[in-house]
Amino acid sequence: MKRGLVIGKFMPIHSGHLALIRFAKKHCDELIVSMSFTSLDSIDPQLRFGWLKELLKSDPQIIPEISLDDFDNEKLELKERTQIWADFIRRRFPPVDIIFSSEEYGKSFAENLGIEDVLFDPDRKQVPVSATKIRNKPFQFWQFIPEVVRPYFVKKICFYGPESTGKSTMAVRMAARYETEFVPEVAREMITSNDFSLDDIIRIGHAQTERVKEKAKTANKILFCDSDLITTQIYSQHYLKTVPLILKELEKEIHYDLYFLFDIDVPWVADELRDLENRRSEMLEIFENELIKRNIGAIRVKGNWKQREELIITEIDHLLK
Structure with a gap:
């Protein structure tokens, strides 16, 4: 069985995230979607995880998870940061075969885990949006916000x-x-x-x-x-x-x-x-x-x-x- 992993803050989850998840699901038998959070997040973690579970609840192939990120250090080089994350993933989840992402960290992350990485739409051409853009200008990107998330904005x-x-x-x-x-x-x-x-x-x-x-x-x-x-x-x-x-x-x-x-x-x-x-x-x-x-x-x-x-x-x- 091939197990995949998608990680992110999903702050908030949007159409781009969902496109990544749909893509990842096609390439594995089981997909873990892990939402990380910190005490400083601008959107309540439990609210975000509720959105994630609601949007993914109809698919038994996908397993939503939530994880406290109290170890990341943005001042470190990418390789060091992803090594810390890789160690966490090994402790937190069953063995993963493939990681899916839309960010450059995916390759380094996969190397540290010794697994395959697949990059999806890194230039945001398929879904031209990011969570940061939505937080800053939600009405300009309204069409990319799932209905369950819209009441927040x-x-x-x-x-x-x-x-x-x-x-x-x-x-x-x-x-x-x-x-x-x-x-x-x-x-x-x-x-x-x-x-x-x-x-x-x-x-x-x-x-x-x-x-x-x-x-x-x-x-x-x-x-x-x-x-x-x-x-x-x-x-x-x-x-x-x-x-x-x-x-x-x-x-x-x-x-x-x-x-x-x-x-x-x-x-x-x-x-x-x-x-x-x-x-x-x-x-x-x-x-x-x-x-x-x-x-x-x-x-x-x-x-x-x-x-x-x-x-x-x-x-x-x-x-x-």
């Missing part, structure tokens, strides 16, 4: 501020413009008046958080969110005079990449849940202060509807570059 945009400032309408419009998903203010699906309980607000917090996570899975580069857990806490404090601790914990689960703070310089539109028309300035100040407390910057959205839309489009276009 989705930018979450929060439309934030007092009621009746156009957040919901803008979320729908922007999602349509950028052909992506949006997350509504889930509270409006769960309550019909402002006479709600502590249990209600906790359920709303959980539902809002889960909806963001779900929509991020299918979002196209960006996800527009018409609320967040800071907003939930503000209304919990206003109507219930308390904020359940769980809402503060749920807030930590979602990181928003950009906040737009919607100003109150547009006409008030009443509905069954809006009862703060005479306190708009006060509520705007509360919303703004909550961001300041958390050291969160925000782009202020003001002016007429056209001006607001143009401002948001300009900022999103810049984010997508």
Whole structure:
């Protein structure tokens, strides 16, 4: 039986890695795909290994492995570095017959192991991408990022501020413009008046958080969110005079990449849940202060509807570059 080996950080795994793995699989009976990691990696190792296992789970010929790299020394010459790696491979895995790579280290690695090496697409002509390029400019290389990995790179945009400032309408419009998903203010699906309980607000917090996570899975580069857990806490404090601790914990689960703070310089539109028309300035100040407390910057959205839309489009276009 011929056993092959592919090693890499897969930070993140992309189409180029998958092409290498598919190629390697054709040339051996069993293929070990080993993901190395360190404590300094910019993407969580367990998350990366989860992606790897998900992408390879349907093929029993391929064995995903994860290995701590606490021994590599980039200051050493290539031959010395690969000798250290070769010693590790001998200890870590069953005997390997062939190593596959797209990097120059493959040859030296194989020599130290006394096995065959096969170089695949070293010039990146078949799949013109690298993990570094994806980390630096994910949207420019979106087509090379597997679907299971994309949610990690989705930018979450929060439309934030007092009621009746156009957040919901803008979320729908922007999602349509950028052909992506949006997350509504889930509270409006769960309550019909402002006479709600502590249990209600906790359920709303959980539902809002889960909806963001779900929509991020299918979002196209960006996800527009018409609320967040800071907003939930503000209304919990206003109507219930308390904020359940769980809402503060749920807030930590979602990181928003950009906040737009919607100003109150547009006409008030009443509905069954809006009862703060005479306190708009006060509520705007509360919303703004909550961001300041958390050291969160925000782009202020003001002016007429056209001006607001143009401002948001300009900022999103810049984010997508």
